Amino acid sequence: MSQVADDPRIIEFDVRTDEMLVNMGPQHPSTHGVLRLVLRTDGEVVSELEPHIGYLHRCAEKIGENVSARQWIPYTDRMDYLAAMNMNLGWALAVEKLMKYEVSEKARHLRVLIAELGRVASHLVGMGAYGLDLGTFSPFLYAFREREKILDLFEEACGARLTYSYITLGGLTADLPPGWLQKCEAFLDQFEPIIQEYHALLTTNAIFVKRTAGIGVLSREMAIDYGTSGPVLRGSGVDQDLRRDGESIYTAMYDGYAFEVAVMKNGHYPSDHEYPAVPADAVLGDCWHRFFVRMLEVVQSMDLVRQSIDRYSQCKGPLGEPLKVAEKIPAGDAYLETEAPKGQMGFYVVGDGSAIPWRARARSSSFSNLAVVHELCRGCLIADVPAIVGSLDIVMGEIDR
Template sequence: MLDPTLINNKNIEYDAQTNEMLINMGPQHPSTHGVLRLIIRTDGEIVSEIQPHIGYLHRCAEKIGEHLSARQWIPYTDRMDYLAAMNMNLGWSLTVEKLLDHQVSKKLQHLRLMICELGRIASHLVGMGAYGLDLGTASPFFYAIREREKILDLFEKACGARLTFSYITPGGVMADIPEGWIDECKAFLDYFEPIIKQYHTLLTTNAIFLKRTCNLGILSKEKAIDYGCSGAVLRGSGIDYDLRRDGDPFYTEMYDGYDFEVIVEKEGDYPKDYPYPDVPREAQLGDCWHRFYVRMLEVIQSIKLIRQSFEKYQSIPEPIEKPLKLQQKLPKGEIYLETEAPRGQMGFGLFSEGDPIPWKVRARSSCFCNLSVLPELCRGVYLADIPSIVGSLDIMMGEIDR
């Protein structure tokens, strides 16, 4: 705990001691991924304590949700994790559908899977690029953005938007994908898959990268569960849990009949379904490198999933159904559903009193919990390790502050 005199925010210039310094990192800082503010107590280059302050991007999404019908709230979910807006849309749509007990058709499920896995790739690409930026190399970020643009082009063809899609919506999607879209998607995957090797050369196996990330910020299994970490942070610590396989049946039905691996270290080994680079000797389970590695490997799994979804989607000739009405009446009841978003388990809660407008909505942010472990990880590290650790958690302030 910080010294009581430090808890008062207005008192941060407390540095009368000569051996310790209190510095304020953010909210305007190049490597805090938006508007995260960290108050760091340092002894020279060593960090003795760190305290995150959040809320600079709080946009009252949950309050707004109490005034809009369930489908009208979709654009607000876009703006939570704006790098993976498709997955946010899906989370809320499934929550509403589950409350209505309205399972969409199989064809629509394949389409949603295709779109969401593309969204996962786009999000992990930015995660990879931004991690490079955190460690002082700008080039991977540009490569990542280059590929992401191609995914956004695909999304634009499907729904017209490039960042806040509002595409997946309760009861369906806004419109079916246009003709020829699947061929373009196939071409993109064929182009993209060999390129991942280059990223592994550029970052994953780079000697300096290893020095900066291995054996740093180690998150034990117990801590990861205790702090409610999820996604790559949880699996990077060696816990075999992925909602796409272990989640609510209403959600996992989407992934029925698909062949994919959950990327996690089992008995000291990662899945071997693809020529991944080897785990270096200096890396320890639960460190920054493993979190990054899990993210990189998940991209391959997503590619695999999308490839499988093409055929399944095309094998069903009927057109997809129309989404629910805008002012769809909700039954009295409540529901809480978590889906596997790229950054972790995104949970949406819907508490209804029988009106079209929910009584209360809840958005459980995965990054919120992932970030709460930061003070634990940043004890006794170097100042330069803070960007490494924050970057490896891959946080998204829009989702944390909501």
């Protein structure tokens, strides 16, 4: 519709753009799996976004009501398949909480070792794939190069590269093979200097900072209200990490371990290592901060792996046998959340005295983290949608279960 202004030489165009519905996914490379987003756009600006999930739904919870508690471990592998070790741990601890079962000291330290290594592997994928979302290919290759080495270590420990079922009810399926710890230490020595490369490639990269700083700001209140957790919550400045603040059965696992929660406190991140400075454009709660928290956690987890290697190798006692496949679980219910790489992963088990749980429930961290995405994307540009979705670091296997 055009209008003639008072001055006949100036013709003003009142440009009216039509609202357009843009369908993104479920097969879209930057949606991290089968996530479908329907964007209502006005030109380049997204006025509304609606996520559609469920494309990977396998009703794992129904399967959990038909198999014994230990038989459900492989199904937890397939939830967050990028951090399957941490999923195994979550379910194992929840059932152990209901059974009031305590694993041996050696198993406890081995669990910390494996879980923290799993966290590094998961954050490496998160970081590499985030680079891909923003159009840079090389960080992905650098990240996967190192992740392969972790997968090699896992393969040597349990035989699988992705779906481990290694941590299980009552401990772990097997002890580490001889020479494994040396290989793990060699990996850590080689990996540590590489972190600086990642910071040069992404964290301090001018284009990366422009694409992420100040984009998709999640306020502290909203983060809590939506029940987000993990790096998404800490990226908004909430000082909460279940490894320190969780239930005693979980924090007991980390008893005696020294680590600082990766969160900005009084305007400062932990300074236990050399980290790049926060860019001037970054706002607390934006994509950059969520990414940066993950990068700090890689270093933090490596420290924890080193500590656990020391403690594990000093343990004299046996590792202990895991519980039987048909081990009966008592009547009653128990809920436990653990700090998985993507956030707080909760498992809820209801027993009726038989080996098969009456109800098995998985509270997915990515599920709650994704629920906030429509708030973050309101008013952003279409090009920022992959930046925001990528910064949440979701895994559809865990959301859809």
